[in-house]
Amino acid sequence: MPSDLVSYSVKKRVAYLTFNRPPANAYNLEFMTCFREAVQKADAAKDVGAVIINSSSPKFFCAGADIKEFQSNDTASNQLMVDQANATTQAMEASGKIFIAQIEGHALGGGLEIALACDIRFAAKGSYKLGLPEIKLGLIPGNGGTQRLVRVVGVSRALEILSTGDAFNADQATQWGIINRLTDTDQLEKACFEFAQTIANGPALAVAATKRAVRQGSELSLTAGLHLEKELCAPLYDSHDAKEGFLAFVEKRSPIFKGE
Structure with missing residues (x-):
């Protein structure tokens, strides 16, 4: 699979898995397969102690599944993509390494589900949106959103977010505990890397x-x-x-x- 969809690099024992599918990093099976391979590579690498997931786009972290492809595919093809997505997020959680989401743009649907599967989430201040809007499509989240969100924000808040599908901003996400640290945009990369490096150099x-x-x-x-x-x-x-x-x-x- 082409690695440019999810690039892999290492800086001082910190691996970067960078989403790069313009314009919104909406994922399909090819993207998710590349992502899973990158997760497995980081997990197995002896020169990696922590992992940051970020985006090449300042506007989007990840917009979730590619709705146009999802609509045009048959059910079996869509299920294959969903299975790959679930396997990827579960691999992140099963890894002994800490995965950190570095968010400075929209994280919606499956994009927020990826962030929720990370161990820690850093985000930039801004007017971008986060949310799980699947209910507005007559669906529910299919990559762990219902299960991981409730473990972060509790039953009542999770039901509010999931049953309306309404988006929220980074300030609200921080207040609810979805975001661990909120920084100015120009400080996000530095703050995230310094945190990751501390973990990477640890025991x-x-x-x-x-x-x-x-x-x-x-x-x-x-x-x-x-x-x-x-x-x-x-x-x-x-x-x-x-x-x-x-x-x-x-x-x-x-x-x-x-x-x-």
Whole structure:
């Protein structure tokens, strides 16, 4: 598949997966296949410690599925694309690496679903819109929107957003907890990269364990979650990075982690 639809680059242990399908990054099967391959590449790369998903367009993060293609395709073809999209977002969540959405333009439908599948979301201030408008097409979100949104904003707010399909702005998204950090547009790239680099240079085994503990643990009872945390924590004591962390603390210096 042509990689220019979703370009892949690495800067100081931070991978960038950049959407590049003008004008709105509306995705089809070809785009989503490229995206999944990029996610898998970043997950497997030893020189990558964190991943940023962004856009080459200042106006659009991603407008979701290409409606014109969706309308012209048969149901089986559309389902294949939806299955690929679901596999991609699930791969992001299953990865031991932190995925960060860098948003400075419209994130609608499947575009917002991709952002919701990221672990953290940074966004620029602006008048662009976010939303899940599928109800206005007689549909519901098909790439995890109903399930991930409710885990971020709660049942009542999720039903308000999903049942109306109305768009909202970045300020509202921040107030509701959808956006973690909101910055001026000219500061977004720097803020996102610096955050990602901090994670990328951290103890990779502990980061992966933390992500699994939070994501998997949030689906469990407290008792089961505490058991999972204990299971994940115990092996870390014998890791190089934990020993280095303790030593660096005693020696009053910054630790040098190796991800092992």
